[in-house]
Amino acid sequence: MGVRLFDRSGRRATLTPAGRFVLEQGRRTLAASRALPDAARRVADGWETGLTIAVDTLFGLERLYPLTAELYALNPSVRVQITEEVLGGSWEALAQGRADLLIGVAQVQHGRGLPVREIGRVEFAFAATPRIRSCANTSPSRLQSCGAIAP
Amino acid sequence: MAVDSTRSGATLTTGILDPQPVVTVPTLRAKIEAQRPGLGVGFLPRHRIDDLLRRGELVELTLQHARPAQMTYMAWGGERPGRALQWLLRRLDPPSALQKLLGLDAGRTGTAK
Numbered sequence: 001m002g003v004r005l006f007d008r009s010g011r012r013a014t015l016t017p018a019g020r021f022v023l024e025q026g027r028r029t030l031a032a033s034r035a036l037p038d039a040a041r042r043v044a045d046g047w048e049t050g051l052t053i054a055v056d057t058l059f060g061l062e063r064l065y066p067l068t069a070e071l072y073a074l075n076p077s078v079r080v081q082i083t084e085e086v087l088g089g090s091w092e093a094l095a096q097g098r099a100d101l102l103i104g105v106a107q108v109q110h111g112r113g114l115p116v117r118e119i120g121r122v123e124f125a126f127a128a129t130p131r132i133r134s135c136a137n138t139s140p141s142r143l144q145s146c147g148a149i150a151p
Numbered sequence: 152m153a154v155d156s157t158r159s160g161a162t163l164t165t166g167i168l169d170p171q172p173v174v175t176v177p178t179l180r181a182k183i184e185a186q187r188p189g190l191g192v193g194f195l196p197r198h199r200i201d202d203l204l205r206r207g208e209l210v211e212l213t214l215q216h217a218r219p220a221q222m223t224y225m226a227w228g229g230e231r232p233g234r235a236l237q238w239l240l241r242r243l244d245p246p247s248a249l250q251k252l253l254g255l256d257a258g259r260t261g262t263a264k
Contacts, residue, residue, distance in 0.1 A: 048233035057179040058196050058223065059253045067242065067252065071235060078235045084178055094226060100236055101227045103253070108224055116226045117243075120250045123197040124218040127209040129189035 039077045048100070050079040054093045056104025057086050058122055064103070194218045198255050225249070 005019035015023065043049060051071075055061045061084040068080045085093065093099035094114065108116050174191050176182050183200060185191055187208060195209075203209040225243070227236060243249040250256045 046234045048235045051233070051235045051239075053239075056223065058199075058221075059255075060178070060180055060199070063253050067239070070242070071238065074238065075235065080235075086178075091226070094228060097228075100232075101225065101239060103225045103249075104223045105226055106221060106223065114226050114229050116224050117246070119223045119225055119246055119253070120255050121220040121222055122255065123220045124194040125197045125200065125204065125211045126193065126214050126217070127186055127195045127200055127204070128192040128212055129187065130207055130210050131189055132192070132210060132212070 035077075042075060042077055047075055048078055050081065051101070052081040052083065052093075052099045053101045053103065054083045054085050054099035056102075056106075057084050058104050060084065198253075 001022075003018045003022075004016055005022055006013045007016050007019075053064060053068075055064055061082045064082050068082065071078060071080060083093075083099065091102070091105060094102050104119065174185055176185055179196070179199065182193070183195055183203070186193060186195065187203070192212070197204075200209055204211055227240070232240070243252070247256070
């Protein structure tokens with residue numbers, strides 16, 4: 001390499017900063033090259049190198065954490081990416097190859113030929129701060145002045 | 152008539168009636184956190200606010216026009232799914248397994264009108 005790795009000026013040879021760098025990087029390179037045949041075998045066996053899951057914001061991506069932990073235990077070389085998206089845009093992610101699995105799309109889009117499975121019905125509640133109780137019989141336009149909505 | 156005054160995501164326009172001051176936030180979690188202190192009012196998925204409703208940190212209002220329940224689906228790339236995706240699809244079957252994972256089985260108290 002033409003780089004001095006040891007400093008021999010003292011009683012004992014010590015690593016130069018370049019030596020420490022080579023040692024550290026060398027260890028990583030060695031570990032990576034040892035892991036490579038295993039990882040290559042997994043890809044040959046049909047495992048993905050990466051998997052992107054897009055979750056609709058109705059659910060929240062943190063719900064998927066336990067699942068990714070299970071998958072990681074099964075095969076640590078699959079890099080799992082989770083994204084949180086908003087209603088509507090999700091189909092694009094699949095069509096454009098930005099996601100492999102969509103969780104929570106709102107409508108089945110016919111004619112695309114993509115496999116779809118029902119998850120279930122999401123119910124909605126119209127929710128407000130409890131302070132709105134003191135605004136009974138207040139018209140919506142006056143909610144702010146009665147303190148139910150922060151100014 | 153009261154309408155959503157908080158939005159999650161720039162493209163979400165569900166249940167918005169103009170003109171009214173509107174707060175836009177990037178995620179539904181942010182929308183929940185905005186509505187708790189009264190930064191706005193609006194529709195939230197019941198399963199996400201079940202605990203808050205029970206503890207009285209949010210209250211539910213009855214509207215003349217309720218937002219209908221929404222069916223949700225999962226979808227995936229069709230051709231030759233890899234083994235990780237195959238495992239996921241098995242793991243998320245039947246739908247009840249996915250509902251449990253997503254917390255969708257919580258807050259099913261009927262229509263609470």
